[in-house]
Amino acid sequence: MKKQFVKTTATLLIGMVLGSVTIAAAAPEVLQASIAKLKIVVNGKEQKLNNSPLLINGTTYLPVREVAGLLGSEIDFNKGTIKIDQKKAQPSVNSIKSIKGQDLLEILGKKYPDFKISLSEEGLLNLGDNVFHLTVNADSTYDVTPLKDVGFISSSDL
Numbered sequence: 001m002k003k004q005f006v007k008t009t010a011t012l013l014i015g016m017v018l019g020s021v022t023i024a025a026a027a028p029e030v031l032q033a034s035i036a037k038l039k040i041v042v043n044g045k046e047q048k049l050n051n052s053p054l055l056i057n058g059t060t061y062l063p064v065r066e067v068a069g070l071l072g073s074e075i076d077f078n079k080g081t082i083k084i085d086q087k088k089a090q091p092s093v094n095s096i097k098s099i100k101g102q103d104l105l106e107i108l109g110k111k112y113p114d115f116k117i118s119l120s121e122e123g124l125l126n127l128g129d130n131v132f133h134l135t136v137n138a139d140s141t142y143d144v145t146p147l148k149d150v151g152f153i154s155s156s157d158l
Contacts, residue, residue: 125142
């Protein structure tokens with residue numbers, strides 16, 4: 001009888017330990033998020049989103065379907081796969097690749113009047129909180145492709 005009692009007690013203890021581990025492992029992770037108040041600009045035009053972007057641990061999360069729609073793409077969610085199809089051609093921003101430093105500073109100053117802007121002869125551009133390394137060409141012009149790639153300038157600005 002004593003053996004039976006020890007077996008039963010041991011079984012109950014093991015069950016309780018395994019059960020509490022399972023409950024702890026299944027507990028959802030709690031994240032703190034805030035709604036990000038952002039201005040969304042696509043090809044120079046301000047756009048509105050139906051769902052607000054979220055800021056979680058310093059990373060901004062955008063609603064994929066809405067942003068894709070603004071960029072002319074379609075999203076399909078199928079069996080854990082996100083498929084993005086580009087539906088309309090993106091405007092070409094590569095007609096002008098290089099510009100004189102003074103002209104670039106003038107354009108950026110007009111477009112971003114609240115930003116502190118500086119450009120070194122080596123091509124280091126400080127634009128607000130952003131830093132870009134622009135290639136300096138043999139004719140002392142600056143390759144603005146990195147600024148176009150991230151949307152700080154477009155061909156219409158040049």
